[in-house]
Amino acid sequence: MMKRRDFLAGSAALTSAPWIIPARASDDRIVMACWGGGTARMWRDAFGKPFTADTKIPVTVAEVPDPSAAIAAAQGRPQHNVIIAASFQGASLARRGLIEEFDASELPNLKHIPEKYWIKNEAGKVLGMPIYFIYYGVAYNTKSSKADDFASWKNLAEPKWKGLLSITRPIFFAPYDLTICSKVMGGNEVNIEPGIPLLQGIARNAVSSYTSMASLQQQLALGEVSAAPFYSSQVQLLRRSGEKGVDIVIPQEGGLVLSYILAIPKNSGSRAAAIRFLNESISPPKQIEAARNAYLPLSNNVELPADLSKDYGMTMDEVRGRNWAPDWYAVAGQIEERMRLVQRIIDEAR
Numbered sequence: 001m002m003k004r005r006d007f008l009a010g011s012a013a014l015t016s017a018p019w020i021i022p023a024r025a026s027d028d029r030i031v032m033a034c035w036g037g038g039t040a041r042m043w044r045d046a047f048g049k050p051f052t053a054d055t056k057i058p059v060t061v062a063e064v065p066d067p068s069a070a071i072a073a074a075q076g077r078p079q080h081n082v083i084i085a086a087s088f089q090g091a092s093l094a095r096r097g098l099i100e101e102f103d104a105s106e107l108p109n110l111k112h113i114p115e116k117y118w119i120k121n122e123a124g125k126v127l128g129m130p131i132y133f134i135y136y137g138v139a140y141n142t143k144s145s146k147a148d149d150f151a152s153w154k155n156l157a158e159p160k161w162k163g164l165l166s167i168t169r170p171i172f173f174a175p176y177d178l179t180i181c182s183k184v185m186g187g188n189e190v191n192i193e194p195g196i197p198l199l200q201g202i203a204r205n206a207v208s209s210y211t212s213m214a215s216l217q218q219q220l221a222l223g224e225v226s227a228a229p230f231y232s233s234q235v236q237l238l239r240r241s242g243e244k245g246v247d248i249v250i251p252q253e254g255g256l257v258l259s260y261i262l263a264i265p266k267n268s269g270s271r272a273a274a275i276r277f278l279n280e281s282i283s284p285p286k287q288i289e290a291a292r293n294a295y296l297p298l299s300n301n302v303e304l305p306a307d308l309s310k311d312y313g314m315t316m317d318e319v320r321g322r323n324w325a326p327d328w329y330a331v332a333g334q335i336e337e338r339m340r341l342v343q344r345i346i347d348e349a350r
Contacts, residue, residue, distance in 0.1 A: 029273065030274060033062055034084050035067065042289065044059070048060075048061055068090065076098065076267050078267060080268065081270050081273075084260055086258065088335065089332075098265060100265070102128075109280075112282055113299050114298070119328055127261060128261040129261060129279070129281060133296050135257060135258060138248065140249065152253060154198060157200075157201025166207065166209070166210050167208075168229070175328075178341070181198040181202070182194055183195070184198060185197070189328075189331050196341075199345055200348075209346065217246070220238075220245075232296075236294040254324045257323045262281055288308070297316060
């Protein structure tokens with residue numbers, strides 16, 4: 001899923017950050033838990049290799065089905081000292097005491113990330129480095145529907161889409177779809193009650209619940225479904241592969257900022273090296289490379305090359321402005337209850 005390019009200008013702004021790097025211990029290393037495939041290749045090539053070249057600290061990117069699940073299963077005895085996680089997953093780990101929490105001063109390059117994207121606990125501690133984001137909008141088949149059909153999230157509940165939509169599994173339907181439906185209907189990430197009727201309407205229109213991103217990409221491309229709430233990155237990669245019959249729209253109420261964080265599991269080794277890895281991960285060249293792989297920069301010190309801006313059809317300021325970043329720590333606090341709720345909604349809609 002990933003490629004590579006551009007490692008020239010921009011790193012000086014971060015390497016001049018006013019913090020002191022201790023001398024490297026001989027056994028310092030980074031062992032990062034990451035999803036497999038293209039994501040792992042990107043982290044090895046665009047993040048790991050430059051970090052090792054600069055610091056002499058070796059980086060191993062270990063491919064696992066779900067990095068947050070790997071840390072949860074380790075029960076405080078992690079094999080990894082850095083993980084990549086969706087923000088709500090990182091917040092869930094923090095609530096279980098499984099990842100480090102930081103004062104902002106420990107991650108000085110947070111200054112390049114607007115604070116609304118920081119993932120913080122109730123005491124104001126930061127859970128890791130916000131690294132990049134994708135957005136959640138409505139993907140659609142361009143032959144059977146058009147962008148205007150989904151000017152609002154409410155359109156997905158219209159009877160004409162009965163049997164023509166697909167939805168995701170409860171593990172994501174709860175934090176993503178329920179959250180955006182609540183916002184659309186006047187609630188928020190804490191007050192979800194207003195969003196339940198809209199979510200029920202969308203579930204009633206679904207012909208399937210997709211189990212993998214590849215399966216939904218195929219369903220959309222073949223016209224087996226007309227639309228689905230989906231990830232900007234997956235649509236972008238599909239279109240770059242030459243499949244122009246699928247596109248994505250941000251409804252008028254906005255989409256969701258689905259951010260990712262780099263976190264450090266508790267009781268893992270080489271803590272100083274891991275913190276350095278987190279801080280250096282948002283250097284502009286690395287963020288540009290992530291954008292080439294459909295992950296968008298959260299940091300405000302990155303200007304995308306013209307070809308990438310044209311590819312997205314919007315500036316990064318426009319993308320950020322049209323998408324809402326909820327409090328993922330609050331979402332994670334009720335995630336089990338909300339998963340049970342959306343499972344009932346899906347079951348009742350069948």
